[in-house]
Amino acid sequence: MRVLMFGWEFPPHITGGLGTACFGLTKGLARQGTEILFVVPRAYGDENQEAVRLINASDMEIDTSDAEYKDYWKRVTFLQIGSNLVPYVAPEEFSDLVAQEALEKEKETRTAFSRRFVFSGRYGDDLFEEVSRFALVASVIAAQQHFDIIHAHDWLTYPAGIAAKAVSGKPLVVHMHATEFDRSGEHVNQNIYDIERHGMEVADRVITVSNLTRNLVIERYSIDPKKVFTVHNAVEPDEKERVPAGDRAFSEKVVTFLGRLTYQKGPEYFVEAARKVLEKDNNVRFVMAGTGDMMSKMIRRVAALRIATKFHFTGFLQGPEVDMMFGMTDVFVMPSVSEPFGLVPLEAIRSNVPVVISKQSGVAEVLKHALKVDFWDVDALADSIYGLLHYEALPRMFRKYGKEEVNNLKWEDAACKVKAIYEATVA
Amino acid sequence: MRSLCFYFQVHQPVRLRTYRFFDIGRDHYYYDDYLNRSIIKRVAGKCYLPANKVLLSLIKEYGSAFKVSYSISGPAMEQFETVAPEVLESFQKLAATGSVEFLTETYAHSLASLKSKEEFSEQVALHSRAIENLFGQKPTTFRNTELIYSDEIGQTVSEMGYDMMLTEGARHILGWKSPNYLYCSARTPRLKLLLRNFRLSDDISFRFSLQSWSEWPLTATKFAKWLNNIPDHEEVVNIFIDYETFGEHQWKETGIFDFLKDLPKKIFARTAFTFNTPSELSEKLQPVAAIHVPSPISWADEERDLTAWLGNELQEAAFNSLYAVEERVKRTGDPALIRDWHYLQSSDHFYYMCTKWFSDGEVHKYFNPYPSPYESFINYMNVISDFIIRVDQQLGHPHIKTEEPGPKKTVKKTTVITTKKPAAKTAKKTRAKTTQKATVKPTRRKS
Numbered sequence: 001m002r003v004l005m006f007g008w009e010f011p012p013h014i015t016g017g018l019g020t021a022c023f024g025l026t027k028g029l030a031r032q033g034t035e036i037l038f039v040v041p042r043a044y045g046d047e048n049q050e051a052v053r054l055i056n057a058s059d060m061e062i063d064t065s066d067a068e069y070k071d072y073w074k075r076v077t078f079l080q081i082g083s084n085l086v087p088y089v090a091p092e093e094f095s096d097l098v099a100q101e102a103l104e105k106e107k108e109t110r111t112a113f114s115r116r117f118v119f120s121g122r123y124g125d126d127l128f129e130e131v132s133r134f135a136l137v138a139s140v141i142a143a144q145q146h147f148d149i150i151h152a153h154d155w156l157t158y159p160a161g162i163a164a165k166a167v168s169g170k171p172l173v174v175h176m177h178a179t180e181f182d183r184s185g186e187h188v189n190q191n192i193y194d195i196e197r198h199g200m201e202v203a204d205r206v207i208t209v210s211n212l213t214r215n216l217v218i219e220r221y222s223i224d225p226k227k228v229f230t231v232h233n234a235v236e237p238d239e240k241e242r243v244p245a246g247d248r249a250f251s252e253k254v255v256t257f258l259g260r261l262t263y264q265k266g267p268e269y270f271v272e273a274a275r276k277v278l279e280k281d282n283n284v285r286f287v288m289a290g291t292g293d294m295m296s297k298m299i300r301r302v303a304a305l306r307i308a309t310k311f312h313f314t315g316f317l318q319g320p321e322v323d324m325m326f327g328m329t330d331v332f333v334m335p336s337v338s339e340p341f342g343l344v345p346l347e348a349i350r351s352n353v354p355v356v357i358s359k360q361s362g363v364a365e366v367l368k369h370a371l372k373v374d375f376w377d378v379d380a381l382a383d384s385i386y387g388l389l390h391y392e393a394l395p396r397m398f399r400k401y402g403k404e405e406v407n408n409l410k411w412e413d414a415a416c417k418v419k420a421i422y423e424a425t426v427a
Numbered sequence: 428m429r430s431l432c433f434y435f436q437v438h439q440p441v442r443l444r445t446y447r448f449f450d451i452g453r454d455h456y457y458y459d460d461y462l463n464r465s466i467i468k469r470v471a472g473k474c475y476l477p478a479n480k481v482l483l484s485l486i487k488e489y490g491s492a493f494k495v496s497y498s499i500s501g502p503a504m505e506q507f508e509t510v511a512p513e514v515l516e517s518f519q520k521l522a523a524t525g526s527v528e529f530l531t532e533t534y535a536h537s538l539a540s541l542k543s544k545e546e547f548s549e550q551v552a553l554h555s556r557a558i559e560n561l562f563g564q565k566p567t568t569f570r571n572t573e574l575i576y577s578d579e580i581g582q583t584v585s586e587m588g589y590d591m592m593l594t595e596g597a598r599h600i601l602g603w604k605s606p607n608y609l610y611c612s613a614r615t616p617r618l619k620l621l622l623r624n625f626r627l628s629d630d631i632s633f634r635f636s637l638q639s640w641s642e643w644p645l646t647a648t649k650f651a652k653w654l655n656n657i658p659d660h661e662e663v664v665n666i667f668i669d670y671e672t673f674g675e676h677q678w679k680e681t682g683i684f685d686f687l688k689d690l691p692k693k694i695f696a697r698t699a700f701t702f703n704t705p706s707e708l709s710e711k712l713q714p715v716a717a718i719h720v721p722s723p724i725s726w727a728d729e730e731r732d733l734t735a736w737l738g739n740e741l742q743e744a745a746f747n748s749l750y751a752v753e754e755r756v757k758r759t760g761d762p763a764l765i766r767d768w769h770y771l772q773s774s775d776h777f778y779y780m781c782t783k784w785f786s787d788g789e790v791h792k793y794f795n796p797y798p799s800p801y802e803s804f805i806n807y808m809n810v811i812s813d814f815i816i817r818v819d820q821q822l823g824h825p826h827i828k829t830e831e832p833g834p835k836k837t838v839k840k841t842t843v844i845t846t847k848k849p850a851a852k853t854a855k856k857t858r859a860k861t862t863q864k865a866t867v868k869p870t871r872r873k874s
Contacts, residue, residue, distance in 0.1 A: 276449060277448075279449065280448055280449050280451070368799075371799075371801050371802070371805075372798070372799070379447055379449075380447075382447070382448070382449070383447045383448050383449075383805060383809070384805065386448035386805075386809075387448070387801075387804070387805030387808065387809070390448070390808070390812075391744065391804065391805065391808040392744070393740045393741050393743070393744030393745075393804070394741065394801065394804060394805070396740055397739065397740045397741055397782075400740075
């Protein structure tokens with residue numbers, strides 16, 4: 001089995017969980033004898049290629065003089081599916097432009113002409129443009145490579161997946177790591193929603209990272225439940241040195257929130273719960289790590305509640321800082337309003353930190369040794385935090401069983417399920 | 428005549444309300460009155476009243492040939508008294524027939540036998556008095572919560588003056604021996620033991636309505652046939668089950684009441700069995716052997732041990748916190764505190780904290796009003812924290828944690844109606860899962 005896989009990022013160049021998940025999954029698949037051609041918009045050369053052959057889309061030469069190519073060129077009309085991507089960059093304009101340019105040049109000269117597209121690979125203003133160009137390149141790659149199935153991760157690569165499917169006729173699997181509803185709440189970007197929906201409609205199979213996401217895909221995108229399958233995310237085997245706990249300059253216990261400060265992560269519920277706990281127990285400090293559009297609102301709220309001496313903002317934390325933070329944390333809280341999966345609690349557990357997570361997270365489906373509350377139930381959230389801080393048997397129990405539970409969430413098992421989905425799709 | 432001994436367990440705990448940590452030191456009312464009231468009312472209507480009616484008419488029909496025995500826990504009796512007095516009256520009518528024996532147990536349906544001999548004895552005495560007051564008979568047979576028994580517990584029970592006790596016919600204790608005899612305690616041979624025949628008991632309580640069971644449907648005729656299959660020299664078959672089996676765990680629609688109505692007739696017509704109560708058996712039979720039980724057994728789960736209540740750190744921690752204040756609670760002599768102390772001892776609270784069925788089976792889930800053992804632990808510990816504060820305050824040691832302003836209060840006796848928890852669970856709970864797992868898994872009906 002050979003898989004043509006489209007991703008947006010790959011370790012070490014990652015901006016979020018997507019790259020990490022792709023890496024874990026491809027490694028798991030490779031271990032089971034699956035060959036993977038992984039296409040990213042831009043490769044830096046230092047990516048971890050132990051599991052996959054990485055293809056840099058920026059390096060792809062599109063030889064427009066090739067007779068065959070003209071045929072593909074016709075077949076990339078699917079690019080028009082993004083024709084309503086108006087407000088940002090109007091990618092259809094872009095593709096028309098490119099097409100025109102290419103055709104004009106073709107008229108101009110009969111000699112071989114090569115062109116390279118350079119991708120930034122980052123989320124930016126010209127995102128839609130890049131998404132469309134990525135699709136264009138994908139069709140070329142699809143024509144050059146041999147593979148049995150196409151697998152596209154998240155909406156950014158869906159047009160690429162669709163293009164590859166159109167060119168090759170091979171089945172397409174799209175992987176929903178997050179939906180537009182998870183990113184933007186009810187104020188969805190219609191263009192992105194349309195790309196997601198179209199991608200799932202065209203796809204032969206849809207993989208979701210949790211049942212939560214599966215239900216969302218079925219209900220909000222009207223996707224046929226029969227082709228939607230849940231494959232829970234997993235974690236890499238733990239080789240990291242953990243910062244020993246308890247190294248702190250103060251006596252209070254520490255309760256931590258770590259994530260983007262956006263509506264979807266529910267930071268305000270954390271603040272309200274902090275107030276309730278502090279009313280009862282002054283021997284606690286709360287830490288909000290991360291940045292986001294809700295940061296200033298949170299700071300104002302903390303000031304208004306007069307708990308600022310016990311409530312701290314760290315800004316964005318990276319790598320070793322995150323480990324240090326976990327090292328001094330007694331309770332980790334993830335009160336997400338909507339979280340397709342949620343890897344951070346698993347990291348916390350592996351650092352021996354007990355967690356409180358919202359029931360509205362995919363990770364709640366796979367964790368037993370965690371406290372689960374509705375994100376809006378601030379009383380229950382505060383009570384869970386208090387319970388973990390005060391009733392020693394509880395964190396002891398979590399520490400005893402949590403790590404084992406998390407380490408049992410293996411990418412290999414997830415890959416097994418994905419492989420079974422491939423086989424059923426190809427058959 | 429060989430004997431058939433029917434014993435029914437009647438228990439309803441006083442369930443806790445959602446008690447948040449910010450209630451600690453402020454609100455001293457711990458119970459979910461709405462939930463408790465609705466469960467009692469429902470189970471009364473579905474089980475206690477109709478089952479009592481059937482049994483009363485059977486006793487009238489067969490006279491002294493048909494006999495049964497009961498144990499009703501303290502919290503159940505109290506709740507009947509306040510919520511469903513007609514249930515209590517119907518039990519009193521049964522008591523008046525003279526064909527019904529009431530056994531004694533720990534008042535609170537507690538696990539005190541495992542922790543405090545003093546509390547254990549006190550609760551048994553309290554329960555015995557309550558039975559005598561309500562039903563006019565002084566119990567002579569003892570049964571411990573969840574049929575928990577060990578040599579040591581047996582000795583304590585014997586010292587309390589009881590000469591008959593009920594427990595589980597656990598396979599790992601009996602080995603090749605049959606449960607269908609009267610035994611005695613190895614350490615205190617004066618104490619006779621009746622052992623539950625778990626197969627026949629579970630056939631009724633768990634498998635009665637199980638359509639995938641090869642023996643379904645179970646009829647009185649079939650049951651009589653099975654009794655006849657028991658070797659002639661075996662003397663007594665002990666059917667010990669939750670009373671809620673009738674109408675609550677097994678719905679009326681399954682035919683459980685018809686089975687019950689039909690049973691004596693078929694047994695008298697087709698077998699050489701008669702019905703006896705434990706105290707009659709104590710007179711009638713001689714123990715055939717002594718039973719050694721070095722570590723406690725119960726009627727719960729495959730393991731027949733204590734792990735359903737005291738199998739993890741949470742349960743141990745909660746249990747230890749509870750009994751750590753025993754001496755202080757008693758020193759207060761405060762009836763309100765002692766009442767709460769009793770309610771908090773009900774084994775159910777610990778059962779909800781059990782984590783061992785994370786991996787196996789949904790059998791237990793249904794009986795747990797909490798979404799997870801962790802929630803139940805936190806809730807219980809919040810309540811215990813408040814309880815300890817009250818005890819210390821009463822003894823004049825103001826607790827460190829009660830610095831918040833707020834009125835000092837006494838126990839709220841008024842009814843607090845909360846609608847937080849749906850009436851998730853109903854009646855009692857733990858029962859032995861069968862050993863014949865593959866074909867006949869015990870199930871409980873949702874109602």
